[in-house]
Amino acid sequence: xxxxxxxxxxxxxxxxxxxxxxxxxxxxxxxxxxxxxxxxxxxxxxxxxxxxxxxxxxxxxxxxxxxxxxxxxxxxxxxxxxxxxxxxxxxxxxxxxxxxxxxxxxxxxxxxxxxxxxxxxxxxxxxxxxxxxxxxxxx
Amino acid sequence: xxxxxxxxxxxxxxxxxxxxxxxxxxxxxxxxxxxxxxxxxxxxxxxxxxxxxxxxxxxxxxxxxxxxxxxxxxxxxxxxxxxxxxxxxxxxxxxxxxxxxxxxxxxxxxxxxxxxxxxxxxxxxxxxxxxxxxxxxxx
DNA sequence: CTTACTGCAAAGGATTTGCAGACTA
DNA sequence: TAGTCTGCAAATCCTTTGCAGTAAG
Numbered sequence: 001x002x003x004x005x006x007x008x009x010x011x012x013x014x015x016x017x018x019x020x021x022x023x024x025x026x027x028x029x030x031x032x033x034x035x036x037x038x039x040x041x042x043x044x045x046x047x048x049x050x051x052x053x054x055x056x057x058x059x060x061x062x063x064x065x066x067x068x069x070x071x072x073x074x075x076x077x078x079x080x081x082x083x084x085x086x087x088x089x090x091x092x093x094x095x096x097x098x099x100x101x102x103x104x105x106x107x108x109x110x111x112x113x114x115x116x117x118x119x120x121x122x123x124x125x126x127x128x129x130x131x132x133x134x135x136x137x138x139x
Numbered sequence: 140x141x142x143x144x145x146x147x148x149x150x151x152x153x154x155x156x157x158x159x160x161x162x163x164x165x166x167x168x169x170x171x172x173x174x175x176x177x178x179x180x181x182x183x184x185x186x187x188x189x190x191x192x193x194x195x196x197x198x199x200x201x202x203x204x205x206x207x208x209x210x211x212x213x214x215x216x217x218x219x220x221x222x223x224x225x226x227x228x229x230x231x232x233x234x235x236x237x238x239x240x241x242x243x244x245x246x247x248x249x250x251x252x253x254x255x256x257x258x259x260x261x262x263x264x265x266x267x268x269x270x271x272x273x274x275x276x277x278x
Numbered sequence: 279c280t281t282a283c284t285g286c287a288a289a290g291g292a293t294t295t296g297c298a299g300a301c302t303a
Numbered sequence: 304t305a306g307t308c309t310g311c312a313a314a315t316c317c318t319t320t321g322c323a324g325t326a327a328g
Contacts, residue, residue, distance in 0.1 A: 010302070010303085010307070010308080011302080011303095012301075012302070012307090012308065012309085013301090014308080014309070015308090030292095031292080031293080032292090046309095046310065046311095047309095047310085048309065048310045048311065049292095049293090050293085050294075050295080050309080050310075050311080050312095051308080051309055051310075053292095053293060053294070054294090054308080054309080057294095066210075067210070068208075068210065069207075069208035069215075071205075071206070071207065071262060074291085074292075074318090075291095075292065075293095076208075076292085076293090089253050089256045089258065091256075092259070098253040098256060099253070100253065101253070104244070105243070114228050114237040114238070114239065114240070114269075115270075116269070116270035116273070117228045117230075117237060117265075117267055117268070117269055117270065118267045118268045118273060119228065119265050119266070119267040120231070120266055120267040120268070121265075121266045121267070122263065122264065122265045122266060123210060123262070123263070123264045123266070124261065124262070124263045124264075125261065125262045125263075126256075126258050126260075126261045127258070127259055127260045127261060127262070128256055128257045128258040128259040128260070129256070129257045129259065130253075130255070130256055131254075131255035131256065134255070134257060149282070149283080149327070149328085150327080150328095151282090151283065151284085151326075151327070152326090153283080153284070154283090169317095170317080170318080171317090185284095185285065185286095186284095186285080187284065187285045187286065188317095188318090189284080189285075189286085189287095189318085189319075189320080190283080190284055190285075192317095192318060192319070193283080193284080193319090196319095213293085213316085213317075214316095214317065214318095215317085215318090
């Protein structure tokens with residue numbers, strides 16, 4: 001198992017489910033997507049979506065995941081924080097999220113914003129059209 | 140007046156109000172903030188928040204404004220699209236939004252993301268602490 | 279005039295919360 | 304066993320929508 005249970009957080013079956021889904025996810029997921037993955041795996045009908053939200057809140061308070069709302073979407077997406085953080089190129093047509101091979105912000109050396117502002121993090125998303133959708137549009 | 144009424148959009152008093160507030164705004168605003176600015180200016184009590192949303196929708200459909208949800212906030216913010224688009228450094232303490240002097244993405248020449256992906260736009264936000272909040276934390 | 283826009287109020291939908299029972303340590 | 308967590312259902316809150324009256328061109 002690549003990811004270990006974070007210390008300082010009480011371990012419950014439901015939180016483990018959310019943890020497993022998030023750490024195994026390919027990209028950011030909505031609460032509903034996480035919920036569906038969980039019940040699909042546990043085959044447990046008595047599972048509350050509110051528990052998902054509460055688990056996510058606990059992880060977020062402990063700075064273990066990132067909550068975002070992507071352009072053109074209404075629901076928040078959640079992603080587990082990894083050593084090497086990720087950015088995505090999001091296709092405006094099919095909404096697919098393609099991970100960038102590396103973080104452009106680290107590639108360049110811009111760690112300075114406005115004067116006297118200490119940067120602790122950043123959020124970057126690229127928008128455009130993936131190969132398949134470009135082909136479809138031309139065709 | 141710097142900004143001219145966009146052609147192709149029916150001109151009404153209410154839309155003009157939203158247009159004026161947005162084009163004069165210093166940064167992104169929530170629908171509620173726009174609403175309050177509008178009624179403060181017009182002193183009109185019979186003004187519906189739904190009209191604000193509908194005006195925003197029309198402008199957005201015409202690609203005249205950008206709707207975003209900032210990290211750690213629940214409400215969407217709206218910003219008029221300008222020739223020179225803006226990015227912000229957002230203080231995690233006081234939530235102030237400080238505009239960056241220039242777009243870091245243009246500064247570097249990264250216009251390539253994943254293979255065969257055509258980039259049409261991007262979203263970038265820096266997070267951290269502004270001068271005042273740093274001082275407060277140290278003191 | 280004709281059609282689109284607005285105010286009002288009510289509906290939607292994601293997320294949060296109160297409470298009593300269930301479970302972890 | 305003590306205290307937290309969960310399921311359930313109801314409440315919130317931002318945002319959207321239906322409808323009848325109003326305004327723009």
